[in-house]
Amino acid sequence: MTKGTLADRIRQQLGDLSPAERRVGRVLLADYPAAGFETVATMAERARVSAPTVLRFVSRFGYKGYPDFQAGLRAETEARSASPLSLYEAAGPAADERVHEESLLAEGRRIFTTALAQTYDELPPHDLERAIELLSDPKLRITLTGGRFTHHLAHYLALHLMQLRDRISVLSERPVERTAALTGWGRRDVLIVFDYRRYEPDKTALAQLLHERGGRVILFTDTWLSPAASHCEVVLSAQVTAPSPYDSLVPTMAVIETVVAGLVRALGERAHERLREGERLAREAGLV
Numbered sequence: 001m002t003k004g005t006l007a008d009r010i011r012q013q014l015g016d017l018s019p020a021e022r023r024v025g026r027v028l029l030a031d032y033p034a035a036g037f038e039t040v041a042t043m044a045e046r047a048r049v050s051a052p053t054v055l056r057f058v059s060r061f062g063y064k065g066y067p068d069f070q071a072g073l074r075a076e077t078e079a080r081s082a083s084p085l086s087l088y089e090a091a092g093p094a095a096d097e098r099v100h101e102e103s104l105l106a107e108g109r110r111i112f113t114t115a116l117a118q119t120y121d122e123l124p125p126h127d128l129e130r131a132i133e134l135l136s137d138p139k140l141r142i143t144l145t146g147g148r149f150t151h152h153l154a155h156y157l158a159l160h161l162m163q164l165r166d167r168i169s170v171l172s173e174r175p176v177e178r179t180a181a182l183t184g185w186g187r188r189d190v191l192i193v194f195d196y197r198r199y200e201p202d203k204t205a206l207a208q209l210l211h212e213r214g215g216r217v218i219l220f221t222d223t224w225l226s227p228a229a230s231h232c233e234v235v236l237s238a239q240v241t242a243p244s245p246y247d248s249l250v251p252t253m254a255v256i257e258t259v260v261a262g263l264v265r266a267l268g269e270r271a272h273e274r275l276r277e278g279e280r281l282a283r284e285a286g287l288v
Helices: 006-016 017-029 040-047 053-059 066-080 086-102 104-122 125-135 153-165 175-181 201-212 225-231 250-266 269-282
Strands: 141-145 167-168 190-192 216-222 234-238
Touching: 006 017, 006 066, 006 190, 006 234, 017 040, 017 053, 017 225, 040 153, 053 066, 086 269, 104 234, 104 250, 125 153, 125 216, 125 234, 125 250, 141 153, 153 167, 153 250, 153 269, 190 201, 201 216, 201 225, 234 250, 250 269
Parallel strands: 141 167, 141 190, 190 216, 216 234
Antiparallel strands: none
């Protein structure tokens, strides 16, 4: 079980850092994890702080020194690129032994219960609140996109949002339709991206495009963080540990449901009225 990435811990503790250390944290988060592999001097120059400040920042997060800090980032980077095959092979004979020692039901309950608890423990409250704030703003247009497996989650969240507010769409996979959508992106747009290891380059490109045009990006990702995170205003990460070689999306689904619950509360009577009107129109059109 991963105990949160450094990026998770930085976001959670930004408010507790000194102003100078906070600048170091923001530089690292803006280009994570690549910025962490630069020298102390380069990091200090980018953050406009002294080298001792960078070293104090590193020690705050439990590292013995800068080499130890970079070794931790390298371990994270290796984990980010893991595939189902590599996870299966890494488990080796020990996985078969555990299957015999523990029933599948008991193993699943243990793993998923722990993953859910850890996901909520590590979820920054301000990111969750900001996501709900953006999604409840009627002036903003919301577009969603996902990956190989996570496009189902993008559609699932989109269906909920459509029942609660207007101006919701899922980004088309057809090049002409996708290009037409991108052409109109600007400051009034919010992109919701689902991107999990092995990360898909187009998700980072989309996030960067909207960020450069003044829009906002909400990212659902794993604890190692999609490269798109450096362009996102909100990052909602979740554990992916599972009893199989495949990453689990169970904790992510729980985070989605929490966002929806928060949005219902934020919209209040507006959501109630839209649901009521939707039911009426569906009956008139013979859809229910």
